[in-house]
Amino acid sequence: MDVKLTENKRVDVLSPVSLKPRRKGFNVMPAVFIGPHLLLFALFFLIPIFFGVYISFTNWDLINTPEFVGLDNYKEILFHKESTFYTQLHTGLGNTFKFVIFTVPACIIIPLLLASALHVKPKGSKWFQAIFYLPVLFSISAVMIIWSMMFNVSFGPINHYFSSAPNWLGTQPYAWIALVVVTVWWGIGGNMIIYQAALNGVSKDYYEAASLDGAGRIQKFFHITLPSIKNQLLFTVVITTIAQFNIYGQALMLTKGGPSSSTTVLLMYIQQNAFGSGQSIAGIGSAMAVILGLCIMVVSIIQFFLLREKK
Amino acid sequence: MKKLNISTLISFIFLLCMTLIWIFPLAWAFFSSFKDEVDIQTYGFSMLPVHWVITNYQDLLFDNSSTPVAKWFMNSMIISVTQTVMVLVVVSMAAYGYTRLRFKGRDWLFSFLLASMMFPAVVNLIPLYKIIDTLGWVNTYWAAIVPGAAAVFNVFLVRQFMIGIPLELDESARIDGANDFQIYTKVTLPLIKPVLTVVALFTFTSSWNDFLWPSIVFNDIDRMPITPGLQLLQGMYVTDIGHAMSAALIAIVPTFILYLFTQRYFLQSMSLSSGVKG
Numbered sequence: 001m002d003v004k005l006t007e008n009k010r011v012d013v014l015s016p017v018s019l020k021p022r023r024k025g026f027n028v029m030p031a032v033f034i035g036p037h038l039l040l041f042a043l044f045f046l047i048p049i050f051f052g053v054y055i056s057f058t059n060w061d062l063i064n065t066p067e068f069v070g071l072d073n074y075k076e077i078l079f080h081k082e083s084t085f086y087t088q089l090h091t092g093l094g095n096t097f098k099f100v101i102f103t104v105p106a107c108i109i110i111p112l113l114l115a116s117a118l119h120v121k122p123k124g125s126k127w128f129q130a131i132f133y134l135p136v137l138f139s140i141s142a143v144m145i146i147w148s149m150m151f152n153v154s155f156g157p158i159n160h161y162f163s164s165a166p167n168w169l170g171t172q173p174y175a176w177i178a179l180v181v182v183t184v185w186w187g188i189g190g191n192m193i194i195y196q197a198a199l200n201g202v203s204k205d206y207y208e209a210a211s212l213d214g215a216g217r218i219q220k221f222f223h224i225t226l227p228s229i230k231n232q233l234l235f236t237v238v239i240t241t242i243a244q245f246n247i248y249g250q251a252l253m254l255t256k257g258g259p260s261s262s263t264t265v266l267l268m269y270i271q272q273n274a275f276g277s278g279q280s281i282a283g284i285g286s287a288m289a290v291i292l293g294l295c296i297m298v299v300s301i302i303q304f305f306l307l308r309e310k311k
Numbered sequence: 312m313k314k315l316n317i318s319t320l321i322s323f324i325f326l327l328c329m330t331l332i333w334i335f336p337l338a339w340a341f342f343s344s345f346k347d348e349v350d351i352q353t354y355g356f357s358m359l360p361v362h363w364v365i366t367n368y369q370d371l372l373f374d375n376s377s378t379p380v381a382k383w384f385m386n387s388m389i390i391s392v393t394q395t396v397m398v399l400v401v402v403s404m405a406a407y408g409y410t411r412l413r414f415k416g417r418d419w420l421f422s423f424l425l426a427s428m429m430f431p432a433v434v435n436l437i438p439l440y441k442i443i444d445t446l447g448w449v450n451t452y453w454a455a456i457v458p459g460a461a462a463v464f465n466v467f468l469v470r471q472f473m474i475g476i477p478l479e480l481d482e483s484a485r486i487d488g489a490n491d492f493q494i495y496t497k498v499t500l501p502l503i504k505p506v507l508t509v510v511a512l513f514t515f516t517s518s519w520n521d522f523l524w525p526s527i528v529f530n531d532i533d534r535m536p537i538t539p540g541l542q543l544l545q546g547m548y549v550t551d552i553g554h555a556m557s558a559a560l561i562a563i564v565p566t567f568i569l570y571l572f573t574q575r576y577f578l579q580s581m582s583l584s585s586g587v588k589g
Contacts, residue, residue, distance in 0.1 A: 217318070
């Protein structure tokens with residue numbers, strides 16, 4: 001009965017006359033318009049998220065039915081010191097955190113400096129802006145091919161121009177420096193544009209008033225500019241941190257995780273465990289992914305509140 | 312007035328130095344792609360090629376089966392273009408639904424979609440592979456095309472733009488007897504072209520540059536797109552700078568050309584998306 005009723009209504013609604021008033025009853029139009037996206041969203045985003053959390057509580061090889069093991073995966077990677085997965089999680093997560101701590105400040109400060117310099121509108125600022133943004137358009141793998149050659153010891157320009165010649169990618173702290181340099185070069189364009197727009201929005205009156213009070217350029221920057229663009233700073237800190245937590249390509253292609261796993265990041269271990277050669281250990285991989293995911297969520301929440309309190 | 316000139320000068324010099332740092336890798340990559348392998352081994356570092364050759368490009372494009380760069384390029388093109396078209400259709404229809412159609416729970420549903428963006432995408436990597444595998448899409452274009460169309464952010468962006476368009480236009484069309492499909496295609500689509508351009512450019516470039524996901528769902532060398540392909544290539548040309556650089560440059564050509572012609576959309580859209588959230 002129920003089915004028939006709705007079917008009747010559907011037919012009714014589909015006729016052009018009843019479309020106009022759009023009163024009660026089931027309307028198929030919403031389903032037609034939002035349905036395709038909602039279906040894709042459910043199948044390729046929502047279900048995999050829940051499935052992913054569930055998998056982290058199972059023993060799974062990607063092929064057979066997952067076998068529920070409760071908290072075993074988490075116990076193993078968090079507390080079993082003799083397990084390789086314990087070492088992987090601690091090394092991988094530690095290196096991921098290091099990467100975030102090294103790159104995020106640089107990815108905020110350098111574009112802010114660039115945007116401030118561009119804000120003065122010197123000659124050619126359109127060109128400068130276009131060039132700083134350019135690498136954003138390039139894939140991580142193309143950029144890493146170029147930069148791994150840049151750091152090459154025997155014929156790379158960096159060792160050619162600087163007299164002291166460290167093995168950039170093979171020794172610390174040079175490997176970390178290389179990763180930070182590359183990440184800054186590749187990805188600051190977006191933040192720079194955001195800051196440019198933000199600086200344009202700061203009223204000139206504030207600066208004039210400050211000048212009358214005898215404030216210097218640096219004082220103006222810290223007391224007027226920074227507070228005025230606080231929202232955009234918060235926004236970029238959050239999106240940059242989240243982006244850097246997903247570090248994968250740079251470490252994989254530039255330092256190959258080395259020297260001796262000192263730059264192997266968690267996403268590399270997750271990929272290796274789930275999709276590497278040999279039998280898949282998707283359960284452990286999922287547990288690691290959940291932990292990484294939680295870090296991302298927690299950090300963005302903490303940042304949000306910290307920057308909010310400073311109001 | 313004098314002070315202003317000093318700060319302009321300092322800014323100019325600072326920007327000029329930074330620009331040189333930014334351009335140098337690209338310039339060196341460009342010149343190196345025309346270098347002869349033997350010259351590199353003999354002379355070590357040089358900015359310009361000793362002898363200009365195009366053999367690196369020829370080898371990669373026409374004479375290579377272990378790193379089929381031309382094939383990868385075509386695969387990437389098919390994937391990125393198809394995904395862009397698919398996203399435009401799906402997203403604009405969804406945005407129409409969330410702004411122009413009235414139904415129970417509409418705004419609640421949209422808030423839920425927005426909130427879901429908080430979930431970190433790393434968690435769905437492994438299950439998503441299983442779903443793609445179940446659908447039989449591993450090593451097919453679909454694996455790289457379809458999941459990307461599920462993103463919520465594009466719907467958010469288009470919806471935000473559509474809210475700013477007055478409803479009167481829809482209503483007058485409706486009085487003239489147009490149904491929702493007609494309003495969507497004849498009234499709405501032409502009006503939201505600016506935001507759709509932004510979505511199209513971003514979808515194309517992010518699809519072209521996607522790295523982790525395609526490197527998981529493609530293991531057949533002939534089927535993979537160029538971005539994960541370059542990682543394989545890097546392993547084969549570890550010290551062969553000429554070939555490696557030409558491959559990298561081939562891979563960045565499409566987005567570079569796109570940027571040359573549509574720069575203002577890219578720059579404008581960044582401030583658009585931050586303005587909304589910031």
